Each structure stands twice: as structure tokens, then as C-alpha cells.
Amino acid sequence: MPLIDIGVNLMHASFDKDRMDVISNSKKAGVAALVITGASVKASLEASSFIKQNPDAPCALYFTAGIHPHEAKTLDDEGLETLRNLGMNAVAIGECGLDYFRDYSPRHIQRHCFEKQLMLAADLGLPLFLHERDAFDDFSAMLKDFISKVPNAVVHCFTGTEAELETYLELGCHIGITGWICDERRGQNLKALVKKIPGQRLMLETDAPFLIPRNLPQKKQRNEPKYLPHIAAAVAFHQGKEPVQVAEETYANTLEFFGINSVAPCLCEGKN
Numbered sequence: 001m002p003l004i005d006i007g008v009n010l011m012h013a014s015f016d017k018d019r020m021d022v023i024s025n026s027k028k029a030g031v032a033a034l035v036i037t038g039a040s041v042k043a044s045l046e047a048s049s050f051i052k053q054n055p056d057a058p059c060a061l062y063f064t065a066g067i068h069p070h071e072a073k074t075l076d077d078e079g080l081e082t083l084r085n086l087g088m089n090a091v092a093i094g095e096c097g098l099d100y101f102r103d104y105s106p107r108h109i110q111r112h113c114f115e116k117q118l119m120l121a122a123d124l125g126l127p128l129f130l131h132e133r134d135a136f137d138d139f140s141a142m143l144k145d146f147i148s149k150v151p152n153a154v155v156h157c158f159t160g161t162e163a164e165l166e167t168y169l170e171l172g173c174h175i176g177i178t179g180w181i182c183d184e185r186r187g188q189n190l191k192a193l194v195k196k197i198p199g200q201r202l203m204l205e206t207d208a209p210f211l212i213p214r215n216l217p218q219k220k221q222r223n224e225p226k227y228l229p230h231i232a233a234a235v236a237f238h239q240g241k242e243p244v245q246v247a248e249e250t251y252a253n254t255l256e257f258f259g260i261n262s263v264a265p266c267l268c269e270g271k272n
Helices: 019-029 041-053 069-074 077-086 107-124 136-144 162-171 188-196 225-239 243-258
Strands: 003-008 031-036 060-065 092-099 128-133 153-155 174-177 202-204
Touching: 003 202, 003 225, 003 243, 019 031, 019 225, 031 041, 031 225, 031 243, 041 060, 041 077, 069 092, 069 107, 077 107, 092 107, 092 136, 107 128, 107 136, 128 136, 136 162, 162 174, 162 188, 188 225, 202 225, 202 243, 225 243
Parallel strands: 003 031, 031 060, 060 092, 092 128, 128 153, 153 174, 174 202
Antiparallel strands: none
């Protein structure tokens, strides 16, 4: 059963020398499609251009258009208009949200940037690809005002508390799980909470090149979407399910969430 990686930073500089090999290796591992994360106007533009230039890529490729809260201070009217234009072909608006852990952009500017992207998703009728770290109160309050105006929303790389998970599920959000669940230092809470995520709300992602699963048989420095089956297996174990069931559920969820009709079977020849 194929998998879909809903969050891979494929335009990151670490992939500049072997981007197409990374995609080919993903296909071989059983990953049928990649959703390239737009974490800035530049990255969103690059993702859109790369997809247009590679219509025959081994995996089906899609992209989101957005500005990560770290980059919120870069938002201007021109950038917002660029995101609007990119939204005509993107499958979601984001990565957007709030990050009070790093505060690379001032918090009031983060909130302004997030609100602009919430409004944009509502205007375009697109799902939201969301980021939240150490900003739950402000983030959830802002999201509540817009959640009914967008078709779907996924909390990318969820690592929060049980109360936060319950709030997101009550709002109707999907939950994205990364290799954080494979981290013996930081992932213990997530291992307990993942079983509380309903099958129809779960999606999988690597967040590559970040968040390499720490329990891979051989230590690696760079995360890649080819490791998504490893994450799926960890999720299945902690949910008490078979990996094929998690693959089937997340595959169907992802197609529906992003409004993708199907991913051609010939694009995936990897493991079941």
C-alpha cells in the first residue's frame, strides 16, 4: 500500500545536488506522492517551478504556498499577492502559524502574517498546513475564528499535549505525525497520544530534511521521504494496528484532505 508524505522541504539547499535521486528513492520505498512545503514565498515559488519543470518525476508532486512564522517578518503586499497567485495551483496554504519557541519574527508580526494567510485560505477555499510551537493559546484562538471558513486544516508535526490534541480534534483538524515519534528523548508523550488520533484524522510526514527518525538501523544525518514507511510502522505499533492499515487510512485521508483524485498506481512500486 503506497504512502504520501504531506510535508517535505524538498527545496531545501541540502537537496540541491540530488533532488531527483531523493524522489526516485522515495518511490522505491513505497512513497507514491510528495507534498512540498512552502515555508516562504521563495520556497513556494521554487516548489511550483520545480513541479512544472518535472512533470514526469518518479513520484506525484504537489506543493503548499505559505510563509513559516520564522519568516513572518518578510511578508509584504507583493509577497501576499504572490501567494495568492500560487494558490491557484497549490493544494494548501502554509506552512503558516505561530512559533514562540524561537521568536525569529516578533510575535505581533507572526500573528499578523498568520491572520493574512488564514484569510487567504478562506478566500481561495484551500486547506491549511499549520505550524504551532509554544503558542497554543494564541494559535488556537485565531484558528477558531477561521476553521469554519476553510475546507480542511492539518496541524503539521504535532508534538503537543493531550489537551491540545483534544482541542485540535474538536476543531475538526487533521493531525500530522513525523519522525518525532521515533525519538527516545522527546517522543515519549507522542507515543502515548497517537493512539487517541482517529484513523480518519491522521496523516504522515517526514518534514525532511529535518527530524530524522533517531531509531533508524543506521544513523543518518539527513532525513528523506524514503523513511516515511519507518515512521508509518512506528505509528502503527503505538496505535496497535498493522502498518498496512495505517497506510490505507492515511493514504485515503490525504487524498480527500488535499482534494487529490488519485495517485497513479504506476508511480509507486515499493513495499506494501
